[in-house]
Amino acid sequence: MNNEDIPNLTAFDEASLGEAFATVERQARNAAAALGTPEAVEAFRLEWLGRKQGRLNEVSSRWLKAAPVESKKPLGLRFNALKAVVEGLLDEALGSGPSDAALAAEAIDITLPGTRRLTGAEHPITKTLNEITRVFAALGYSVGVGPEVETDFYNFESMNFPPGHPARDTQDTLVVANQERRSQRDRLLLRTHTSPVQMRTMESQPPPVRIVIPGKVHRNDAQDATHSPIFHQVEGLCVDTNITFSDLKGTLDHAMKALFGSAVKTRFFPSFFPFTEPSADVQISCIFCGGKGCRKCKNSGWIELLGCGMVDPAVFAFAQEKQPAYDPKKISGFAFGMGVERIAMMKYGVSEIGQFYAGDMRFLGQFA
Numbered sequence: 001m002n003n004e005d006i007p008n009l010t011a012f013d014e015a016s017l018g019e020a021f022a023t024v025e026r027q028a029r030n031a032a033a034a035l036g037t038p039e040a041v042e043a044f045r046l047e048w049l050g051r052k053q054g055r056l057n058e059v060s061s062r063w064l065k066a067a068p069v070e071s072k073k074p075l076g077l078r079f080n081a082l083k084a085v086v087e088g089l090l091d092e093a094l095g096s097g098p099s100d101a102a103l104a105a106e107a108i109d110i111t112l113p114g115t116r117r118l119t120g121a122e123h124p125i126t127k128t129l130n131e132i133t134r135v136f137a138a139l140g141y142s143v144g145v146g147p148e149v150e151t152d153f154y155n156f157e158s159m160n161f162p163p164g165h166p167a168r169d170t171q172d173t174l175v176v177a178n179q180e181r182r183s184q185r186d187r188l189l190l191r192t193h194t195s196p197v198q199m200r201t202m203e204s205q206p207p208p209v210r211i212v213i214p215g216k217v218h219r220n221d222a223q224d225a226t227h228s229p230i231f232h233q234v235e236g237l238c239v240d241t242n243i244t245f246s247d248l249k250g251t252l253d254h255a256m257k258a259l260f261g262s263a264v265k266t267r268f269f270p271s272f273f274p275f276t277e278p279s280a281d282v283q284i285s286c287i288f289c290g291g292k293g294c295r296k297c298k299n300s301g302w303i304e305l306l307g308c309g310m311v312d313p314a315v316f317a318f319a320q321e322k323q324p325a326y327d328p329k330k331i332s333g334f335a336f337g338m339g340v341e342r343i344a345m346m347k348y349g350v351s352e353i354g355q356f357y358a359g360d361m362r363f364l365g366q367f368a
């Protein structure tokens with residue numbers, strides 16, 4: 001565009017003035033709408049508002065000079081209005097970054113359907129963890145956590161697995177490399193169970209304690225349909241005066257009924273864990289056949305679900321080093337530990353543990 005595009009004005013009546021000014025204004029608006037870069041904006045300013053060669057200057061000298069005296073006033077008014085429009089266009093271009101044209105290209109078409117976002121949902125393991133902790137929270141238990149990279153002391157020694165004790169071999173432990181310079185008890189490993197948080201809890205607070213500890217644990221196990229090297233447990237610990245094995249039985253019987261339905265029965269079998277004495281394995285009546293015997297319970301009518309027992313005095317002795325109130329002559333307690341995947345598999349009828357970790361939306365979506 002150059003100044004030749006400015007129409008010549010030969011008549012000065014209102015209609016002719018209106019048309020001529022409208023033409024120039026349209027030119028200015030079109031030019032402004034196409035501005036994209038700061039350089040283009042500056043060129044627009046020079047082209048339209050430049051003192052000597054600017055188009056407005058040209059309009060003013062060509063039209064105003066030629067106008068008869070009685071038309072100078074209306075022409076001047078229109079000229080001032082046009083100048084204000086062009087200055088406004090420049091301000092807009094300077095301040096607003098992208099041009100109207102660029103914005104129009106990006107504009108949202110509100111008549112199109114929106115992008116639908118899927119609502120997230122709890123992972124079945126998280127969901128089961130929460131269900132378990134809720135059952136105990138309703139009994140007055142608090143919830144705690146502890147580190148996944150743990151010391152030999154908390155994972156084993158304080159849980160009454162002395163160095164070299166064969167019970168350590170039952171938990172295939174993944175250890176952190178290059179720890180030889182540390183003393184045995186300070187060596188780091190991936191915790192094989194949530195039980196070390198029992199000790200961390202007792203060290204940090206005197207009795208009474210009622211706590212559940214959900215968390216991730218690691219073992220050097222090969223993956224198969226029911227095993228994974230990384231899985232989850234919920235640990236429980238209750239310490240107070242006069243806590244008995246009946247309290248343990250009543251608590252876990254209630255918890256199993258709350259988790260699997262009131263028809264479920266429990267039974268306690270003698271077992272061994274270094275940190276409890278006596279220890280028991282808890283079995284529940286088979287939730288698939290109601291106890292009659294089926295493939296899932298290997299025709300026994302019972303399914304083994306968790307370990308538990310009365311806290312071993314040797315464990316209290318470790319706690320007493322930091323909290324003297326854990327005196328096994330004055331207090332007693334019980335503990336339990338359960339595998340979350342195993343419970344989730346039973347509750348939701350999942351036959352492959354790997355499904356929980358595969359991230360397959362067709363599987364996970366069923367729990368939404």
Ligand code: DAH
Pocket residue numbers: 192193194195235236273276306307308309334335336337338
């Ligand atoms: N820590 C045990 C394991 O991983 C489970 C367990 C058994 C926890 C008995 C306890 C307990 O607190 O009393 O095999």
